[in-house]
Amino acid sequence: MTTMLHRFFGRSQTSLSSAPSMELRKSVARSATSPSVHGGLPDRVVNPAELPLWQNNRTATTGDIPMNQQDRRVAAVLDCGKDGHLLLFAPSATTGRVLAGLEARLGALGVVYTRCATTVEVLEIVYDNQAVPSTAAETKSDLSEGAMAPLLDVLLRKAHDLNASDIHIEVGPTRTCIQMRVHGDLQVVRHLSLLKGMALSRHIFVNANSSGVDFKPEHFQDAKISKTLSIDGEVVNLELRFADMPTWPAGHDVTLRVLRTGIGTAQSIDSLGYDSAQQAAIERMLQTSTGVIVMCGSTGSGKSTTLGSIIQALSDRHGGRKKIRTIEDPPELILPGRQTPIVRDTDGTSRGFAAALRGAMRGDPDIIMIGEVRDNETGELAMDATMTGHKVLTTVHGGSVFDAVDRLIKKGFDRSVLFAEGTLSGVIYQTLLPVLCQECCMPLSQVRMGLQNGLNERLRRSYSGDLEDLRFRGPGCDACGFNPIVGRTVAAAFLIPDRNLRQLLLNNDRFAAEEYWRTHDWSGIYAANGKTVLDQALTKMAAGLISPVDIEARVAPIDSQDAREPARFQARVVG
Ligand SMILES: [Zn+2]
DSSP: OHHHHHHHHSSOOOOOTTOOOHHHHHHHHHHHHSOOTTSSOOSEEOOGGGHHHHHHHOSOGGGSOOOOHHHHTTEEEEEOGGGOEEEEEOOSTTHHHHHHHHHHHHHHHTOOEEEEEOOHHHHHHHHHHTTTTOGGGOOGGGGSHHHHHHHHHHHHHHHHHHTOSEEEEEEOSSEEEEEEEETTEEEEEEEEEHHHHHHHHHHHHHTOTTOOSOOOTTSOEEEEEEEEEEETTEEEEEEEEEEEEEOSSSOEEEEEEEEEEEEOOOOOGGGTTOOHHHHHHHHHHHHSSSEEEEEEOOTTSSHHHHHHHHHHHHHHHHTTSSOEEEEOSSOOOEEOTTTSOOEEEOOTTTSOHHHHHHHHHHTOOSEEEESOOOSHHHHHHHHHHHHTTOEEEEEEOOSSHHHHHHHHHHTTOOHHHHTSTTTEEEEEEEEEEEEEOTTTOBOGGGOTTOOOTTHHHHHHHHOOSOGGGOOBOOOOOTTTTTOSEEEEEEEEEEEOOOHHHHHHHHTTOHHHHHHHHHHSOOOGGGTTBTOOHHHHHHHHHHTTSSOHHHHHHHTOOTTHHHHHOHHHHHHHHHO
């Protein structure tokens, strides 16, 4: 593995402790080529989000193979016109028997089909769809408030089970499609009739604790909703952000952002996917009692999760001897509230975020977490807090570690203060990438549909290791509950300023600072410097943890490293 990484990157890299062993790889490859309980491998996996597309492509439902009610629970055949037929199946005790019968019938009819492993939910959607257009049959009681509350409850439980970050309710001209964002991707979970979708949207809005306004789907409307669910005897507090907007030519979209709040234990820093140099860098940032730690990344980049873990670590370390104050709007961190006197100043609307921060500063804190430096007032207050000897944690928007420092300066931080010794503890820019189920992920030779959009060529051009060592999304298996993505891992870039970097940034020479950061031979306490998000993503790709397809979707084209980093490219050619 190490040799391969050397060949690929042209310099030494910290290898991942969690990388799957070659033994595991071999056993996966063996099990993937042997016959499964379903009588053979699926040709591809059904992404539920693709289903509506397929159904639009279907020529006629008469092309489907009729099946009895029992068999419909585990299998479906869809006629997709020129794309041939799809044989969908979900795992169950009867799947093998039902499939054997179906395949014999399809064979006798001379039908060309593709086998697709899927879930019971997707099959429900397939069969539900045929019933959805008959809205005329819905009675008043189907659409009443009394019917909507249990429906919302079911959806929220589903969102909790899937650990979904958002629920999308798309009320279209003919039907309503409900999707959930899980590990960063949308999944279709249910279809409803048009009227039911409208009734559900109205129910959620009028029951919001802060609105008191009538629901007008043709307007842009927002609301906040607090929900408490009891799941397996555990109380789960959900904070929902409701945003509705009209869509063209008819209908409207509701987005429900799902925030889990409350008191609990945050994930430990070493479980988030940082390498050992990065963990050491975070550890060092926490050692000093002053200075500012900046997290940077887009929505869904896991920066709140990391901040929660950092606060947990600080709380564990100081055991109640330090006062931690957090100002968030919306409050979205699970915080260790019992051990440490943490005050959550969450009222971002009535008093204003800056006012909440000012209030927190008066409360004699040692450590202040500012959810986001969103305006100059907050930025200046954050700088004051840093200069008066507090430890400050915060987030900013931006596309790199250098964007983050630029943003802080634009939002009121004085350049000479920020780059004085001891002010900037460090900057972390990160994104989250889906982790493949190691039981069913597939090597390139088993990706039967092939790689799209020239990825194959880009990999051959830029990856000098064995392409068969890479892994792609598998069909799903019992181990992952037929969801081949089992979680997410960070890909991060760190900026730990040394004297030279501070000098270059103080002189506002960003280009020279980036060159120095990228090309200097970093070691010791600065070892985390110099690696981009793409570098770390490629390391994890080489270890078979994440798919090249996901890197291209979320970070950058696989071969963009050299083009983006001319200095390194030249160094490699010369060397
Ligand atoms: Zn699996």
